[in-house]
Amino acid sequence: MITIKGLIIRETPRGESSKSVTVLSDERGVVDVFVRGGMKSSKTSSPTQLLAYSLLCLEEKKDASGQTNYYLNSAENLTMFYHIRLDAAKTALAAYFAELLNYCRIENSDCGDILKLTLNTLYFLDNGQRDPELLKCIFEFRLLCDIGFRPFLLGCSICYAYDGDIMYLNMRSGLLECEKCCINKNGVFSYALDRTMLYIIRYIALSDLSKLFSFRISDRYLKRLSVFTEDFVRFHFKDGFETLRFYRIISQ
Template sequence: MTTVKGLVLKEIDSGESSKSICVLTAELGVIYIYVRGGRKSGKTASSTQALSYSTLCFEEKRNAKGQVSRYLNSSEPVKLFYNIRLDAKKVALAAYFSEMLIYCGTEGEDHTEVLRLALNSLHFLNEDKMDPELLKCVFEFRLLCEIGLRPGLVGCANCFSYESEPMYFDFDRNCLECADCCQDAENRGLMALDKTMLYLVRFIALTDYERLFYFKISDRYLEKLNFFTERFIACHFKHRFSTLEFYKMMK
């Protein structure tokens, strides 16, 4: 038997009474676990529903081709994020978080920091401790940073200058260029970052989790940050997130 703590990202019906759950774990990455009778059993209902953070005990079986299947033996909820379920807009945003985590997640890799980001984001959404739009931006950009797409933000990629007014972000090269080095910024599709935007981008990408969610910005900069994070995602992922479109319809 294997026991892990994991965040249930998705439930998938299987047959008349069973289901599979997609789970984000620190040790194993994103895995799937089969829950026999999971659609009818009250014993596992709360701990295996989407957005539940639970302790999961399962057995593994390997077929002739070496493929591993996991079957739930027992489970216990740790955190249910109950308040999210009471607000349709929160549910929509949490569903977007889950879709991104499934898309980015891989099995067999350490996802400790990704799980930490997911749990913190759901906590702040559950407790109304952060503007949902700002929380969305933080989650989007930091998630990509945690999976290996953190851009070069220390300074200009050409001359290593720490800052200029403005700095330009190159989405294709995933780096900064200072005003002196940058040429033909508009035609190259670069985004100008003033000192405030530069600070925000660096803060979200580089600060520790003890400080990451404790800041506020004006509506003007929130609009700019939202444009930046969504473009950053579009540049790296050739994928249409249907849950994001649904969330925007709810606003």
């Protein structure tokens, strides 16, 4: 028997009364857990619903192919994020965060930082202290940075200039180039960043998690940042996350 702390990022019905849930945990990454009677029993249904953060006691069983399957033994809810559940737009945005986490599905590795990033983002979405649109941008970009797509943002990759009026980020190589060094400014992978945008994305990519949410930007830059972070997700993952489309419709 093992005990993990985890956030439920997907629920799937299994038969008439059971379900399986996908859990983002700190030590074991993303795992699937079978919940017997989870669609009916009130004792386990609440701590295993989407976006619940819970303490889960699991039985481990190996099947004939040697794969480990997890079965829920007991569960205790730690946080439910009630204010998100009362707001349709916030629920839609949180569902998008869950879809991104399911898409990158990190198994068998330490996901402590990603779990912290997700819980902190949901915490600020829940208490209403941050603009949901800013939370979306921070989560999209920092999540991709933390799973291995962090660009090299310390300076121009050729002459090492720290900044300039315009710097170009190459989405494919993840390298930054200054105006003098960049020879393909209009290339499909080149992304022009002014000083403020470069400062903002450096901050999101590199700052300590404890300070990550403590900045504010103008509406103008928030719009530009949102275009950038969605392009970044589209480039590294895919286009057309249904939950993002739904969030856009519902938050208008």
